[in-house]
Amino acid sequence: KNEVEQSPQNLTAQEGEFITINCSYSVGISALHWLQQHPGGGIVSLFMLSSGKKKHGRLIATINIQEKHSSLHITASHPRDSAVYICAVRFNFGNEKLTFGTGTRLTIIP
Amino acid sequence: EPEVTQTPSHQVTQMGQEVILRCVPISNHLYFYWYRQILGQKVEFLVSFYNNEISEKSEIFDDQFSVERPDGSNFTLKIRSTKLEDSAMYFCASSVNRNNEQFFGPGTRLTVL
Numbered sequence: 001k002n003e004v005e006q007s008p009q010n011l012t013a014q015e016g017e018f019i020t021i022n023c024s025y026s027v028g029i030s031a032l033h034w035l036q037q038h039p040g041g042g043i044v045s046l047f048m049l050s051s052g053k054k055k056h057g058r059l060i061a062t063i064n065i066q067e068k069h070s071s072l073h074i075t076a077s078h079p080r081d082s083a084v085y086i087c088a089v090r091f092n093f094g095n096e097k098l099t100f101g102t103g104t105r106l107t108i109i110p
Numbered sequence: 111e112p113e114v115t116q117t118p119s120h121q122v123t124q125m126g127q128e129v130i131l132r133c134v135p136i137s138n139h140l141y142f143y144w145y146r147q148i149l150g151q152k153v154e155f156l157v158s159f160y161n162n163e164i165s166e167k168s169e170i171f172d173d174q175f176s177v178e179r180p181d182g183s184n185f186t187l188k189i190r191s192t193k194l195e196d197s198a199m200y201f202c203a204s205s206v207n208r209n210n211e212q213f214f215g216p217g218t219r220l221t222v223l
Contacts, residue, residue, distance in 0.1 A: 030209065031209070033211070033212070035214070040216075041147075041199050041216075041217050041219065042214070042215075042216040042217055043153070043201060043214040043217070044214070045211055045212065045213060045214065048210075048211040086152075086153065088153070095158070095165070095166050095208075096141060096143075096158055096165065096166070096205070096208035096209075097143070097155040097158055097166055097168075098143075098145075098153075098155060098212065099155070100145075100152045100153040100154070101152065102151075102152045103152065
């Protein structure tokens, strides 16, 4: 079965801490997305990557295709980073749909 | 910056009623998607749409669901006879092509009573 797993499910940290959220998937993919969902429910795309590493501000996403694993890092975390972070992948079946993980709920305490 | 928009933000309906959820994708995008998220669960794919036809659909997308691009800007999801279990957040997304990043709308929260 084509699955996406994230860990941890919940993460609480102090402001300023370095955050790592992990995503693993079962079979080959053509792309992986990291998404952010705020309490209001809207989804914002943070990154799409298929190899290597991408950085945007305090956010860094890496992917290891051989290990079928990706990480999202947040440096110098801030309470406004509190949200649900979702990993979604496009599997290698020649289609365009995304398969989503269950999300990681991040809470940053001031 | 261009964005995907959705209307309404919240729709309440009675079981058995028809609802139409509306989306305006980003103007130069060619692929359109509907996803849903039942409260407390993960986001699930419903359907993708390209060149005025369904490209792929999930097992959730049964005969009660339909999609349409009635004009050059709108993309709609119709549920013919709503059930209690259709209560969810429905997200529209669009992308330039099938291999590009998908951009999501703010969602429509559908409540079926």
